[in-house]
Amino acid sequence: xxxxNVMKPWMGSEEVLALAExxxxxxxAQGPRVAEFEAQFAxxxxxxxxxxxSNCTTALHLALLVAGVGQGDEVVVPSFSFIATANxxxxxxxxxxxxxxxxxxxxxxxEGVAAAITPRTRAVIVVDQGGVPVDIDPIRALCDPLGxxxxxxxxxxxxxxxxxxxxxxxxxxxxxxxxxxxxxxxGEGGMLTTSNPEWAARARRLREHAMSVxxxxxxxxxxxxxxxxxxxGFNYRMTDLQAAVGIVQxxxxxxIVRRRRELARAYTEALADxxxxxxxxxxxxxxxxxxxxxxxxxxxxxxxxxxxxxxLASAGISARRGIMAAHRQPAYQGVEVGAESLRVTERLxxxxxxxxxxxxxxxEEQSRVLAVLSDSARGEFS
Ligand SMILES: *Cc1c(COP(=O)(O)O)cnc(C)c1O
Numbered sequence: 001x002x003x004x005n006v007m008k009p010w011m012g013s014e015e016v017l018a019l020a021e022x023x024x025x026x027x028x029a030q031g032p033r034v035a036e037f038e039a040q041f042a043x044x045x046x047x048x049x050x051x052x053x054s055n056c057t058t059a060l061h062l063a064l065l066v067a068g069v070g071q072g073d074e075v076v077v078p079s080f081s082f083i084a085t086a087n088x089x090x091x092x093x094x095x096x097x098x099x100x101x102x103x104x105x106x107x108x109x110x111e112g113v114a115a116a117i118t119p120r121t122r123a124v125i126v127v128d129q130g131g132v133p134v135d136i137d138p139i140r141a142l143c144d145p146l147g148x149x150x151x152x153x154x155x156x157x158x159x160x161x162x163x164x165x166x167x168x169x170x171x172x173x174x175x176x177x178x179x180x181x182x183x184x185x186x187g188e189g190g191m192l193t194t195s196n197p198e199w200a201a202r203a204r205r206l207r208e209h210a211m212s213v214x215x216x217x218x219x220x221x222x223x224x225x226x227x228x229x230x231x232x233g234f235n236y237r238m239t240d241l242q243a244a245v246g247i248v249q250x251x252x253x254x255x256i257v258r259r260r261r262e263l264a265r266a267y268t269e270a271l272a273d274x275x276x277x278x279x280x281x282x283x284x285x286x287x288x289x290x291x292x293x294x295x296x297x298x299x300x301x302x303x304x305x306x307x308x309x310x311x312l313a314s315a316g317i318s319a320r321r322g323i324m325a326a327h328r329q330p331a332y333q334g335v336e337v338g339a340e341s342l343r344v345t346e347r348l349x350x351x352x353x354x355x356x357x358x359x360x361x362x363x364e365e366q367s368r369v370l371a372v373l374s375d376s377a378r379g380e381f382s
Contacts, residue, residue, distance in 0.1 A: 001316040009180045010359035018244040031216045033240035037247050046169040047193035049200030053207055056155040056177030056190040058236035060088035062206055063173040063192055066199040067149040069094050073122035078108045079327040080345040081127045085153050086326035098327045103344045105283050110138035123149040128157035130292030133167045135285050158183050159257035159289035183256050183289055184249040186242035207236035256359050257289050263357055264290040270370045274377045276301030293357040294322050302379040305351050315372045322352025
């Protein structure tokens, strides 16, 4: 019985060829391929400026810095997200204020944000959780007049749409991940996109030690111009090796999204006949790339979430527990939550699981997954 994983990147000989070209060129660190990837990514995501980074976590750090978030500020974030979303505010001396999410989308809402705003709130990080587009317009309408910067953590969102445009296009600052658990991968990698040219220029500097002249520009001239370090920066660069892979991956994105949505539809159609398993769905304002196809194991289903994971594992299927709740982690012990409770977050974290879904998942493999789910629904697995 072959193993079915929850996720597998789709890469091939085109990526190998792109890497070989970069190696032969002799320039492997941040250089022309990174610039090319940035330009193509900005175009694909309908963004004005793109700055490649080492990963999405460092892009979030840069986003908060360029937005002017610092010591003593509050940043409203969902607890229901990968830990990096909650960690980023601490990097700049700010405090995360956790809010709950909507049970259908797993994303924050304008009402939730509104209840958590205080005079100290400087920014809000909204997440396209599992690829589901967050309804950002009402959140911008609330925050923009108050001078609160809305940052979109679109780590999972490449290929998702909001009101007919790519997610992130409606934010002033958006961050992206190219970790293999997301749709596009460069091994590790990230991107910051922004509509603000000054923020883009500062992020570009900060990711490279805040050097006044980039390494690529110095390399381009025989007599390198003297550089200056204008503030305390970081090394958050992507390499040309990664960017070359990213360019090929970006070309695959439409095909990846098409196949993922086809597989998601097949899951959803089959789950309609299984009582007690509620799948994530497209919201009315957009389409998901289904980066995480999660189902909630509802009360009344014969098996609990852990038992269902075990049933899947015994059939060679590696599903995963649903999205985590940051406020429950030891790192956040003692951190107070926002005005609202985190009831939905805790319910979803405890009762959801993520089913295998990746570009090369075969129909027969998906049928194997569904067979375990329907057998479990009939109590045939306990
Ligand atoms: C994966 C993920 C991140 C972190 O991305 P890295 O590229 O691994 O740093 C941040 N936020 C969310 C919502 C994620 O899913």
